[in-house]
Amino acid sequence: MGAKKHLVLIGGGHTHALLLKQWAKAPIKDVQVSVINPGKRAAYSGMLPGFVAGHYALTDLQLNIEALAKESGAKFIQAAASDIDLEQQTVGLSIGGTLSYDIASIDIGITTGLKNIEGFAEFGIAAKPLDHFAQSWHQFMKDVQQGHKRPQLAIIGGGVAGCELALAMAYALRNTAEASIEIIDRSEILAEVHPRTRQIIERKLHEQGIQMHSNTEVLRLTENHVHLQKGDNVQSLASSFTLSAAGARPYEWLSSIGNEANPFLLHEGFIQVDPYLRSTNDKVYAVGDCAHMTANPRPKAGVYAVRQAPVLYKNLVAELQGKPENRQLYQPQKDYLKLMSLGAKEAVADKLGWQFSGKLAWQLKNRIDQKFMSLFREQ
Template sequence: MKRLLLAGGGQTHSLVLRDLALRKRAELDVVLITPTLRLPYSGMLPGWMAGHYALEEWLIDLAPLARAAGARVILGSVQALDLTNKQATGEHGEVLQFDVLSIATGATIDVDAIAGAREHALALRPLDTFIANWQRTVDHATSDREVFRITVIGGGAGGVECALAAAHRARSLQGAVQIQLITGGVSLLPGHGARARYLATRALRKSGVVLIDAIATEIDAHGIVLADGKYVSSEATLLVTGAAASEWPRRAGLAVDQRGFIEVNAYLQSTSHAFVFAAGDCVALIDSPRPKSGVYAVRAAAPLALNLLAAIKGQPLSRFKPHRRALYLLSTGSKCAIASWGSWAFCARGLWRLKNHIDRGYIAKLRNPTNPKKTTGAMRTLAVLAFIFIIVPLLVFAAGQFGLLMGRSPAESGLREGKLRPPSRTQNSVSSQAAQWPETEHAVAYATIEPFAFTQDSALAMNRLRDVLANWPGARIVENSPEYLNVQFETRWLRFVDDAEFLLDPAARMIHVRSAARLGRKDFGANRARIEAIRKRADLR
């Protein structure tokens, strides 16, 4: 009887076990060695930290999976490998023989990279330890009478999600809790687009998270020392830094990359030992490098299961072809999520509901390992994704092309009391005279913009501005007088229309401006950006 050893009971091997349970296979002795039988699903960790899930909702019991796959379970972890004799040694000294070995032990966090982190920080991995310590941290934050500062170290997706989750949880606690995020001296969400970084930064600031753009060099019982010598007080420090590799694969003689991750080829097969396979965060994909992510770990499970059975039977292997880009759904704490795909990103509450549906479906699938009916949930998810990312954009584009997004012309245009009209009541306009309207005092903060100052003759200044506007893409001058201009700006694809007005004040040697969107409560800075670009091109000074 052939022997298959699965080292690690994470997401990848849990899916492999389910695959083995569903397939008709030859006689095979399967052994799973895992530190715990309760597998936390990391995708739901931020939701649990925020208080949206009970602990039992996102824990997967590996025992039913193992029974369905006919696998024996040994609690522990691999400490050493003898690749010559094909045997592994567990932490309790047990010796496990194998013909084919699959490694999916995940990555670790290098707690020794920052002095004092091992003694004073709460590392995200292993998750079992993190779960227990986070619950204690919440209890301490609730009972502390002074300000309780929780500091997250790490500006990647995990760090951002943990900081936002902690901020949401803090709002439900009785004590005064402050959340801090130390980015490590790099931009937030490395590997994501500028739009995703902007949305994450906005969410963090809106949640009251203090951003510290610095590198942590030492952690003690009361705070963190930064590279510039500054000291940040912290009652609890969460370490959510990048992935690090375990040492035992290198010691065993497996081929590893410079960082210690197991090198595998396109078949998820070790480049040095053909009977060893590996997947997930513990590997380096030589043919198609990808970032460490649960998305790729899950996608590797099906081809890994196929190749393990093929290796056992001596059959040809199948290639693993990971997508160039992955869609990430990042929780922002308050049941909202950021969708990030390459340079494209947006944030909505509906995305959190979609993520919740996907996560719960994933948990249900692993809790029913012998139920092959996965098409209903999968097709529902695909249908929702197709609707959001294909149908909705096409409908919006079509609406724009038919002029349905142009909005109505303002019912009232021109001057009021010799001034430009007040700014909008919502954040979709700018005006250099916003402060002159007492009834819109609330709009001053977001609407105020500088007028166009000029040093030349006033008629020449208006003529210069008129020429710039006449040649501006999508602009149409609808009212033209020596001292007043009314201009409509139409975007190229969706044909959104913004209305702008320019009023000459020759005595003050300036041209006042007002620009507002016809549709939407927010313009995301579009009117301000356009007016500033016109100012630069006109160059009236």
């Protein structure tokens, strides 16, 4: 009998979480699985605005990656990956040492950190990774309630995520005196959203007194202040909680993978994958927001990560069993139902050019989110 093959799952994103559930039901003989993730738990993105608003507890949106690994018979390693050696087939670990693999899959998500802005590392908070942001918000609300911090917030990034979080924060602070929230974007606010959806969200932002600064550059952060420039006008905003929800940025360490003899191709820093979810190296797969689907590019959205899970499972099994002919193509849908929270238990739904908003939309969003999380409740 030959040695067991080793499948290494790098990251505890939504796709890998679902994969572990499937592996627990149908494990593959003679395959050892290891899961690498910086934390024992990971946050579910769909319920984050609801958590910020106070509709959910922190535990309601946490996926217990360590418990999922245990349930599936996998080894859990609490660390971050720091590099991958394609020739040696090893993963470098932030805690030191390496882990060898026969097949690896990467699902590490994205970051919204702004290393190029002076002072962000010291005074800013990135919306992603989600688990760190969730913990930071939980602590900030405690500090505000105890009078240790003023309820002055600034959000860098005026896309859907930034506006959802701004409305959620406004709802959470609705009974707090002197609360102020500012959204800052270097271009137009909600530029990527359908015009009718934009009108609905902007109306809510105005109703909540949230100030919007479009076409404005963030120069630097200092303690309790954000320094801006719009045209020739330079100003400072008071902020005790400065959040970046500005775009999707890949983790920098991905750019160090591969070389001319053994290439590992990226698209704007994201891992290029084929329709089988395989990178340009046939031993490494990538899914979720860290991947770029070269044949069918799509925006970064959780719906794609969720629907990649059964395809990834089948393709990893095919690779590990030496039956590549059993692999399956992943064909992402062209559009999907977008459900965006509006602070209170209201949301706006948008698909194929039609929209509706209000409590019914929030109930639909809540039902979908709860259905997803119910898959993991026993954890």
